[in-house]
Amino acid sequence: MSQEDDKKASKILKAGGIGVMPTDTIYGLVGSALKPDTVARIYKVRQRSPDKPFIILISKLADLKKFDISLAPFQKDFLNKNWPGPLSVILPCPNPKFKYLHRGTKTLAFRLPSSRPLLGLLASTGPLVAPSANPEGLPAAQTIKQAKDYFGDKLDFYLSGKVKNEPSTLISLVGEKVVVLREGRLNSKLKVQIAKLQF
Secondary structure (H helix, E strand, O other): OOHHHHHHHHHHHHOOOOEEEEOOOOEEEEEEOOOHHHHHHHHHHHOOOOOOOOEEEOOOHHHHHHHOOOOOHHHHHHHHHHOOOOEEEEEEOOOHHHHHHHOOOOEEEEEOOOOHHHHHHHHHHOOEEOOEOOOOOOOOOOOHHHHHHHHHHHOOEEOOOOOOOOOOEEEEOOOOOOEEEEOOOOOHHHHHHHHHHHO
């Protein structure tokens, strides 16, 4: 992504628009996590099941406060050791204000990416929901052409760039131990941390 592309995307996203862009893992269909109408639009365009929450990208640990999330000491320690990186973490979010995001689950999944360009964009736009760029039930788009074939003119922008084409590892920190829900890109350091907290 060029700086000019970043500026255009940032302006659109801050205004409530949605689009496809590379994340730190795969192409994502992104929009502001703090705008209920934007989130609703992504659910409609993506034909997403209404009871499934999206993963939210943040630029720093303090962004969790925007969702009234308070971390227990073990949660904060775990995140400080393993973020940033391709790790998505489910945390408790009981505030009914965010039901449009947690869809009644009272939990939300977050990821703090390590990509500097993406972090810069997130610092400008604020937290973004970022499901994979595909209608539900179809393979994730691996190219912008494939994303355009899926969504056409239903989106406000498309940004091309390098992607890993591998999803993040998804874990739950809702209870008092780590539960691995999806194993994606796991490094040895993270495996050790998870093993320590599972028993």
